[in-house]
Amino acid sequence: MLMTNKGASSDRRHLVELKNAGLRRDGRWLVRGVDLTIASGEILTLIGPNGAGKSTTAKMVTGVLRPNEGAVERSHDMRIGYVPQKLSIDWTMPLSVRRLMRLTGRLSDADLLDALEATGIPHLVDAEVRHLSGGEFQRALLARAIARRPDLLVLDEPVQGVDFAGETALYDLIRQIRDTTGCGILLISHDLHMVMAGTDTVICLNGHVCCRGTPETVSRSEDYQRLFGGAARGLAVYSHRHDHTHLPDGRVLHGDGSITDHCYPDDGHHDHHHEDHSRHGHDHHHDHGHDRKGREGEARDA
């Protein structure tokens, strides 16, 4: 059961606005001229090459960095949940998921378990963080961020270290969190080919705003294609349908409601279908989840 907060049922409200924001360090502009707004219930995705200023922009949104020019306006009672790109954890020290959840503040057992439940990993509450898979670790970080019922969730590359099937499951989860809690979401994505279905607005950064709009608008933009050159074969908006779900504990929930311990392609339950709606306007079907095909391989198909 996902937790709800005060934003869930109310109308969209403005959470944060950057107006012509720029940040300068050591005599150079890291990013400049950024205009953006995020409202409750809205998903905004930042894309752009390495060093484009995505994390810097996110830090101006959260208030970690103050812009050297322009302005930032934040709803004064806004709570922010942040999943950073990197965590400095001493991996030689034992650290349970329960302790990870409490590193940044007090949290009742009930809220802690609610959050882990919402991200599908309540059974891992006492697991060692260093033993978690990439997808489980990202779910633990997400749980930590949503435990304090944020109005705005800022996710800096939440699918890193996660394979293609896990990536789409995480995107589904993020969208579900938005739908259930009504929070606004700022998502930083490294993947130039794939943005999460459900993204309302994409902003493509390259030291400045290269282009913006719906995923479809951005993928057609000449600036986007110029920036990414040969890599810009189209921004695929990923959506998928399949008749079974891989549960976090490894079991498989089938479309008919039955649960099995394993996933057998020939047992008559299965229909592995994905749909990629790229700007080329064609659909493909991919096998997924069992062939350990990395997302680069999948992206090439898109």
Ligand SMILES: Nc1ncnc2c1ncn2[C@@H]1O[C@H](COP(=O)(O)OP(=O)(O)OP(=O)(O)O)[C@@H](O)[C@H]1O
């Ligand atoms: N505190 C700082 N002082 C000086 N330069 C910085 C600082 N923080 C970031 N930079 C530089 O600013 C630029 C933008 O960095 P930023 O982390 O925002 O990019 P990014 O788009 O998130 O990149 P990536 O995709 O590689 O994570 C980079 O060239 C980086 O080296």
